[in-house]
Amino acid sequence: MTMRFNDETFRGDYTFRNSPEAVRRFPFPFDQDSYMYSVNIEPHRKTRAGSVFEHRFDVDEHYVAEMRDRAITLERDPLRCQSLPHMELAGWDFLELVMTSKAEDYPELFTLNRDGDRWHWINRPLGIEQRFTFLDATTLPCGPMEYITRQTQGDHALLDQRDGNLWMDAGMVTAQADWSLDFDIGMNFFEWHAPVPKANEMGVFQRALKFLLNLQQGAPVRRLNWTMTVNPRLDTSPETYPEWGPEKRTVTPETVGAKQHLRVELQTLWRLPRSNAIAFPIRCYLCALDDIVTVPKWGRRLHRVLRDLPDELAEYKGFAVNRGVIVDYLARFDDGAETSPGIFPD
Amino acid sequence: MSAQVLQVAEVEALSPLVTRFRFVHPEGEALPLFSGGAHVVVEMPDGAVLRRNAYSLISDPLDGSGYEIAVRRDEAGRGGSRFMHAEVAVGDLLRVGAPVNLFALDLRARRHVLIAGGIGITPFLAQIRQLIRLQLPFELHYAVRSRAEAAAARLLPDLAQVHLHISEEGSRMDLGEILSGQPLGTHVYVCGPEGLVDGVLDTARCLGWPKGALHSEAFLAPPPGEAFEVTLARSGRKIAVGPHQSLLEALEAAEVEVPWLCRGGACGQCETHVTSCSGHIEHHDHWLSDEARASQSAIMPCVSRFRGADLTIDR
Numbered sequence: 315m316t317m318r319f320n321d322e323t324f325r326g327d328y329t330f331r332n333s334p335e336a337v338r339r340f341p342f343p344f345d346q347d348s349y350m351y352s353v354n355i356e357p358h359r360k361t362r363a364g365s366v367f368e369h370r371f372d373v374d375e376h377y378v379a380e381m382r383d384r385a386i387t388l389e390r391d392p393l394r395c396q397s398l399p400h401m402e403l404a405g406w407d408f409l410e411l412v413m414t415s416k417a418e419d420y421p422e423l424f425t426l427n428r429d430g431d432r433w434h435w436i437n438r439p440l441g442i443e444q445r446f447t448f449l450d451a452t453t454l455p456c457g458p459m460e461y462i463t464r465q466t467q468g469d470h471a472l473l474d475q476r477d478g479n480l481w482m483d484a485g486m487v488t489a490q491a492d493w494s495l496d497f498d499i500g501m502n503f504f505e506w507h508a509p510v511p512k513a514n515e516m517g518v519f520q521r522a523l524k525f526l527l528n529l530q531q532g533a534p535v536r537r538l539n540w541t542m543t544v545n546p547r548l549d550t551s552p553e554t555y556p557e558w559g560p561e562k563r564t565v566t567p568e569t570v571g572a573k574q575h576l577r578v579e580l581q582t583l584w585r586l587p588r589s590n591a592i593a594f595p596i597r598c599y600l601c602a603l604d605d606i607v608t609v610p611k612w613g614r615r616l617h618r619v620l621r622d623l624p625d626e627l628a629e630y631k632g633f634a635v636n637r638g639v640i641v642d643y644l645a646r647f648d649d650g651a652e653t654s655p656g657i658f659p660d
Numbered sequence: 661m662s663a664q665v666l667q668v669a670e671v672e673a674l675s676p677l678v679t680r681f682r683f684v685h686p687e688g689e690a691l692p693l694f695s696g697g698a699h700v701v702v703e704m705p706d707g708a709v710l711r712r713n714a715y716s717l718i719s720d721p722l723d724g725s726g727y728e729i730a731v732r733r734d735e736a737g738r739g740g741s742r743f744m745h746a747e748v749a750v751g752d753l754l755r756v757g758a759p760v761n762l763f764a765l766d767l768r769a770r771r772h773v774l775i776a777g778g779i780g781i782t783p784f785l786a787q788i789r790q791l792i793r794l795q796l797p798f799e800l801h802y803a804v805r806s807r808a809e810a811a812a813a814r815l816l817p818d819l820a821q822v823h824l825h826i827s828e829e830g831s832r833m834d835l836g837e838i839l840s841g842q843p844l845g846t847h848v849y850v851c852g853p854e855g856l857v858d859g860v861l862d863t864a865r866c867l868g869w870p871k872g873a874l875h876s877e878a879f880l881a882p883p884p885g886e887a888f889e890v891t892l893a894r895s896g897r898k899i900a901v902g903p904h905q906s907l908l909e910a911l912e913a914a915e916v917e918v919p920w921l922c923r924g925g926a927c928g929q930c931e932t933h934v935t936s937c938s939g940h941i942e943h944h945d946h947w948l949s950d951e952a953r954a955s956q957s958a959i960m961p962c963v964s965r966f967r968g969a970d971l972t973i974d975r
C-alpha cells in the first residue's frame with residue numbers, strides 16, 4: 315500500500331482536509347450516547363486493520379504536513395521542546411521504540427538498519443537519511459527525543475519515575491489542547507493534573523497513578539480523550555491563545571459545520587526499558603462536523619452527547635460559547651434512531 | 661502479569677549459599693532490556709504450590725541475550741530459594757516475568773554511592789554496569805562477614821571505586837567516612853540487612869543529606885508463620901493460608917485476583933482493605949502508614965499474616 319500525503323496547513327489559510335478514508339478511520343471517542351469523565355484505559359494492542367489502533371504509532375495522510383507545522387511552531391518558540399539533562403537515556407529509549415515500530419509496521423516508508431550501535435535510519439516521507447551511533451548524542455543533529463519527535467505525529471511527554479511518582483521531565487509539545495510544557499516541565503503527576511474538574515477527588519488520581527507506576531514493559535496502554543477546536547489548528551497552546559482564541563467567535567450557523575472540529579487525542583503509555591521512564595505520546599486527530607455527520611451513527615451520537623453534557627464540562631472543554639450553534643447543527647442529523655454499541659462506523 | 665517461558669542455561673555456585681542462574685529464551689530470541697535495579701518474578705511450581713519469588717537481575721541491563729539472578733539459600737524460608745537450589749537444573753523451563761524496577765538509579769544525581777551488605781549486592785551488579793556504560797561517577801561498597809561469603813566478589817569489575825569490606829579480616833565498612841565529604845548532588849543507595857539499611861539512612865540524615873537523595877531497597881521475602889484463615893467479604897468464601905504460604909499465594913491458589921508487583925511488601929500494589937478484624941495482623945510490609953497498621957484497616961497480602969479469630973478482607 316502506498317500512502318499519499320496531503321499538502322495542507324494547520325494555521326493561516328487552514329487548508330487541512332480529511333479524505334473520505336481518513337474520516338472513516340477517525341477515532342470517534344464516544345462508545346455510547348452519553349459521556350462521563352473516566353480513566354477508560356485499555357491495552358494498546360493491534361486492533362482492526364485500517365483503524366488508528368492498527369499500528370503502534372499511526373502514520374496517516376497528515377504526517378508530512380503535521381511535521382512541517384511542528385517545525386514552524388518550534389522555530390517561533392523553541393521552549394516547546396525541552397528535556398532535562400537526566401532524560402537523555404529515556405530519549406534514546408523512545409527513539410528506539412519509534413524507529414523499530416515504524417520500520418516494522420511501515421516498511422515501505424521507514425527503514426532501520428542496525429549494526430551493533432551503528433544505526434542507519436531512512437524516513438522516506440520526510441526525505442531523511444541518518445547514520446548515527448546509538449547512545450551517542452553527538453552523532454545526531456539534536457537530542458534523541460527532539461530528533462525522533464520531529465518525525466513522529468503527536469505531542470510527546472517523557473515521564474521519569476521516582477519517589478513513587480511520575481515527573482514530566484521532557485517533552486515535545488506543539489499540538490496541545492491548551493496546556494503548556496514550559497509550565498508543566500518538572501512537575502509531578504498530581505501537579506500537572508491539578509486543573510481537571512469533577513474528578514477532583516484524589517482517589518481517582520491516586521488509582522490512576524498506581525496503575526501507571528505498575529505499567530510494564532511490552533504492555534502499553536491507551537485511552538481516548540476529546541475536546542472541540544475551531545478551525546483545524548494543532549497549536550492551541552496557552553502561549554498563542556491571542557491568535558486562536560478569537561477564532562471561536564467566528565462560528566455561525568452557516569460556518570459551524572466546516573469550522574468546528576472534534577479533536578480527539580489518542581493517548582498511549584509505554585514503559586521504556588533502559589531508563590524505566592514512561593513515554594506518553596498524545597496523538598491528535600481533527601475532524602470537521604461536516605465530515606463527522608457523513609457517518610450517520612456518529613452524527614446522531616455526537617448530537618446526544620453534546621446536548622446532554624453538563625455545563626461545567628462544556629466550559630472546561632472550551633466550547634461553551636458555541637454549544638448552542640453546534641447542537642442545533644447536529645440536531646439536523648439526529649432522527650432519533652438507535653445507535654449501535656462501540657465507536658466504529660456501522 | 662506478563663511472563664514468558666525461559667530456559668535455564670547456567671547454574672553456578674558462587675558461594676556455599678549463593679547460586680547464580682542464567683535464563684535465556686528457548687529459541688534464542690533477545691529478551692527485553694532493563695534498567696539497573698530491576699527485578700523479575702520467577703514462577704516455581706513447587707508441588708501443589710505455585711511460588712512466585714522476586715529476584716534482582718544481576719546481568720548487564722543492556723545485554724538482551726539472557727537474564728541472570730543470584731539466589732541465596734534460605735533454610736528458614738518458605739521454600740522458594742530451596743526449590744531453586746534443589747530442583748532447578750540446566751535445561752529446565754521456568755516462567756519469568758517482565759523486568760520491573762522499584763529501585764532505579766536517580767539519573768539526576770551527580771554521583772552515585774552504592775552500599776551493599778551480603779546478598780544485597782544483587783541490584784548493584786546491574787546498576788554498576790549501567791553506570792559504567794553511561795560514564796557516570798560512582799563508588800560501590802560491598803560489606804560481607806567473611807571472604808567465603810563474598811559471593812559476588814568475582815562478578816565485580818576490577819576498578820578503584822569498587823571496595824570490598826570483610827569484617828572478619830578487620831576491614832569493616834565505615835559509614836561515616838563513606839557518607840561524609842561527598843559532593844553536593846550525590847545520591848546514596850543501600851540494599852542489605854535491615855541493620856545496614858537503617859545505619860546508612862540514619863548516618864546520612866545526621867550528616868544532613870536531603871531525603872530525596874537516599875534510596876533503599878526494602879524488599880523482603882514473605883516470612884513463614886502459623887496457618888490462618890481469612891474471609892473474603894465479596895463472596896463470603898473462607899480461604900486457608902498454610903504456614904509456608906503467603907496470603908497472596910493462598911488468594912491466587914483460590915483464583916482470587918490481586919494486583920502485585922514486588923511480592924515483597926514494598927510497591928503498594930496488593931494493598932487490601934480490611935473490613936473486619938478480631939485478632940492481630942502481623943504487618944511485615946514497608947508500605948502502610950503507622951496509622952493504617954495500628955487501626956488494622958489494611959493488609960499487604962504479599963508479606964503480612966494474621967493471628968486471631970476473624971479477618972475479613974475486601975476481595
Ligand code: FES
Pocket residue numbers: 919920921922923924925926927928929930931945947960961962963
Ligand atoms: S506486591 Fe508489592 S507490596 Fe505487595
